Amino acid sequence: MEQVAGLEALGTADGPLNMRGLGHPGLIHFDAIRDLFVATGLQPEPESYELFWMHVTEADPALSRALERLLTEGALTPEGVIELRRVHLGAIAAAEVHELVEAAQESANALADRLERGHADLKAYDAAIAAQDEALAASRTAQELADLIQRLRRANAAMMAANRRLESDIAAATLETSRLLDRLESAERAARTDPLTGLPNRRGLMDALKKNVARALEEGVPLTVGLADIDHFKRINDQWGHSIGDEVLRCVAAHLQAHARRTAGDRGIVGRYGGEEFLVALPGIGLSAAAAAMDNARAILARQVLRKADDGQCMGHVSFSAGIALLRAEDMVETLVDRADAALYAAKRAGRDRVLPEKPQR
Secondary structure (H helix, E strand, C coil), X not given: CCEECCCCCCEECCEECCHXXXXXXXXXXXHHHHHHHHHHCCXXXXXXXXXXXXXXXXXXXXXXXXXXXXXXXXXXXXXHHHHHHHHHHCCCCHHHHHHHXXXXXXXXHHHHHHHHHHHXXXXXXXXXXXXXXXXXXXXXXXXXXXXXXHHHHHHHHXXXXXXXXXXXXXXXXXXXXXXXXXXXXXXXXXXXXXXXXXXXXXXXXXXXXXXXXXXXXXXXXXXXXXXXEECCHHHHHHHHCHHHHHHHHHHHHHHHHHHHXXXXXXXXXXXXXXXXXXXXXXXXXXXXXXXXXXXXXXXXXXXXXXXXXXXXXXXXXXXXXXXXXXXXXXXXXXXXXXXXXXHHHHHHHCCCCCEEECCCCC
16 A cells, blocks of 8 residues: 556528527437537547437436546547446447357358258268168169168268267357357456456446345345545646556555455455446445444545655555445435435535545435
């Protein structure tokens, strides 16, 4: 903890209508999205449109905050869109999916062709047996019977060889299918993992949290969720550079993960919720205990003096603000996280570097 390594027009006879004045929410959103495309110069592709739609409809506050930062810095590039989708939506790269689909199609086509050849081999074998069967029905000399037996042997040997080839081809297809499944599993695992910190990303977090919410409600045990946001993170990037900012993210990620495990054992979940925000889920831990544990993690981090590993230069202290919410019987994952998010912003409005539990239920 003490060192950070590297640290689109509608109109009437009276003239065009201003879409902004129509008052229809969908049209207003469309207008806002159009403005974003104009401002960024990005191509109106589905991937970018989806991000902008989620932003203007306020469907994902963390995504919106990360997107706003990139807009402010003038850094929302096609690569930035891909990274936002990876971190916030857990998207698998379209090229990777296309490659896997093509490989699977090729493997399926090759196996289908081989099975068709096997069917043809079987038909030829059946025809050969039928022909020899007709020959056996007639009176034959000893030599003719010997020739017939040889033809049957050759037909049987050819069929056995064809069976061996088919078995080998099926084994090869099975192996290729297994390899494709491994690649798909790796791609899916990567789509659930934040590449910077190695923690679950938004998609991975939501999947894990859904399971924990269902289990907690079924078993009647507490589940608390905390959202932590590194204070003044933009200042860190501006002063020390993005590479050091990345190291700070890794440092805080490891710190939170260690404290979550200390509090809730292997059941504790920590992931990168987006940008400099982390989500911490503590199964079996009540609100006050979770708030105390998170505040302890905050206090320990805030006391650390971070230094650059290469030259020992002091970078000062890093702190975070956090909000804690307790699962309620009527909760869904989204409502639980929303309350933690509201508590987080209360903590930031109160001065940062603090942990606040959600407001008591009325």
